[in-house]
Amino acid sequence: MKILVTGGAGFIGSAVVREIIQHSNDTVINVDKLTYAGNLxxxxxxxxxxxxxxxxxxxxxxxxxxxxxxxxxxxAVMHLAAESHVDRSIDGPAAFIHTNIVGTYTLLEVARKYWKGLNETKQAAFRFHHISTDEVFGDLEGTDSLFTETTPYAPSSPYSASKASSDHLVRAWQRTYNLPTIVTNCSNNYGPYHFPEKLVPLMILNALEGKSLPVYGQGTQIRDWLYVEDHARALLKVIKEGKVGETYNIGGHNEKQNIEVVKTICLLLEELVPQKPQNISHYEELITFVQDRPGHDVRYAIDAGKIERELGWVPEESFETGLKKTVQWYLENQEWCKRVQDGSYQRERLGASS
Structure with a gap:
C-alpha cells in the first residue's frame, strides 16, 4: 500500500510512520505543516x-x-494532523477550530474528489482512517463505566469539541457520500518523542533539573495510558483489516490517577538516576499541586474489547514496562529534548528553508 499520513512528524504520527517503514513493505507520504509540534x-x-x-x-x-x-x-489516508494540547486550546481556541475542523473538512473533500476519480477496484480498496481521542466522550461517572464505540459525545474543552466536530464530519462524509471511512478513538498516549509540554515528559525533564513537578488539583484525575508504539501497531491493523464505517476504541488497559503516574516516574528516576539535583534527597519532594484546569474531566477509561475481538489487537506493553522504556528513552535522548525545549529544532528548519 501507499499510505498518506497527515501529521507524520508529530508524536503519534511519527510513531505510525516509523511502524509502517520498519514493520511493513508499505510506502508512506508524510504530510505535515511542521508547526511547533512537528519535528522531522x-x-x-x-x-x-x-x-x-x-x-x-x-x-x-x-x-x-x-x-x-x-x-x-x-x-489510503491516515489522518493524525491536529492541534492537541488542552491548555493551549483554552488559551487560544481559534487554531483548534481551524486545523481540527476546517482542516479535516478540506482533507475529506480532497480525498473524496480523488477517490471518485479512481477505477472501481481502487475505489473499493481505498480507506480514509480518522484518528481521534477519548476526550470527545467527556467525563465518565463512577469507577466501573467505560467508553465504548457508542458512548454519546460530551466534549468539555475547545480541543475535545473540535475533535468531536471532526469525527462527526468524517462519519457524515461516509454516510452522505459513501467515502470509505474508519474512525478510531484512543486513550492517553505516552512514549518516545512526546513534546515536553505533556505530562509524562514534563515530569521527567523537570525532575532531572530539580524543578517543581506541577500536578493539577490533587492529581486524582484518572486516565487510561497507552504506549504510543502499541497505538501505532493498532492503527496499522485498523487500516489493513478494519471495516468501512466502523469505529474502534484503542486503549492501554491502564487506568491510573495522574498523581500515580508522577510518583511512578519519580520511583523510576530513583532507580535510573540516583544522583539527584542538589536541592532534593527524593524526587517526590518536587511534586507541587497547582490550581486545577478549567473544565478538567475527572475520569477517562476505554473499553477496547471490540478491536481485540474483531481485529485481534491487544497492547504489548503494560504501564510499568512502557513507562520504564519511556523514561530510559528521555535519559538517552537529552540532546533531542534540549533542541525541542530551546526551539533550535524550529530555528534550524526555518534557516534551511529560507
Missing part, C-alpha cells in the same frame, strides 16, 4: 528509506493537498 527529527531513523516521502503541506490548503494526492496516488 522524530522520523530521522527512517527518512532515508526509499519508501518514505515528505511533503510540507498545511491540511487547510486545498490546492496543495490536491497536488499531493495527484502526485503520489495514495491507496
Amino acid at each position: 527529527e522524530n522520523v530521522s531513523d527512517i527518512a532515508d528509506s526509499e519508501r518514505y516521502i515528505f511533503e510540507q503541506v498545511d491540511i487547510c490548503d486545498h490546492s496543495a493537498l490536491e497536488h499531493v494526492f495527484e502526485l503520489h496516488q495514495p491507496d
Whole structure:
C-alpha cells in the first residue's frame, strides 16, 4: 500500500510512520505543516528509506493537498494532523477550530474528489482512517463505566469539541457520500518523542533539573495510558483489516490517577538516576499541586474489547514496562529534548528553508 499520513512528524504520527517503514513493505507520504509540534527529527531513523516521502503541506490548503494526492496516488489516508494540547486550546481556541475542523473538512473533500476519480477496484480498496481521542466522550461517572464505540459525545474543552466536530464530519462524509471511512478513538498516549509540554515528559525533564513537578488539583484525575508504539501497531491493523464505517476504541488497559503516574516516574528516576539535583534527597519532594484546569474531566477509561475481538489487537506493553522504556528513552535522548525545549529544532528548519 501507499499510505498518506497527515501529521507524520508529530508524536503519534511519527510513531505510525516509523511502524509502517520498519514493520511493513508499505510506502508512506508524510504530510505535515511542521508547526511547533512537528519535528522531522522524530522520523530521522527512517527518512532515508526509499519508501518514505515528505511533503510540507498545511491540511487547510486545498490546492496543495490536491497536488499531493495527484502526485503520489495514495491507496489510503491516515489522518493524525491536529492541534492537541488542552491548555493551549483554552488559551487560544481559534487554531483548534481551524486545523481540527476546517482542516479535516478540506482533507475529506480532497480525498473524496480523488477517490471518485479512481477505477472501481481502487475505489473499493481505498480507506480514509480518522484518528481521534477519548476526550470527545467527556467525563465518565463512577469507577466501573467505560467508553465504548457508542458512548454519546460530551466534549468539555475547545480541543475535545473540535475533535468531536471532526469525527462527526468524517462519519457524515461516509454516510452522505459513501467515502470509505474508519474512525478510531484512543486513550492517553505516552512514549518516545512526546513534546515536553505533556505530562509524562514534563515530569521527567523537570525532575532531572530539580524543578517543581506541577500536578493539577490533587492529581486524582484518572486516565487510561497507552504506549504510543502499541497505538501505532493498532492503527496499522485498523487500516489493513478494519471495516468501512466502523469505529474502534484503542486503549492501554491502564487506568491510573495522574498523581500515580508522577510518583511512578519519580520511583523510576530513583532507580535510573540516583544522583539527584542538589536541592532534593527524593524526587517526590518536587511534586507541587497547582490550581486545577478549567473544565478538567475527572475520569477517562476505554473499553477496547471490540478491536481485540474483531481485529485481534491487544497492547504489548503494560504501564510499568512502557513507562520504564519511556523514561530510559528521555535519559538517552537529552540532546533531542534540549533542541525541542530551546526551539533550535524550529530555528534550524526555518534557516534551511529560507
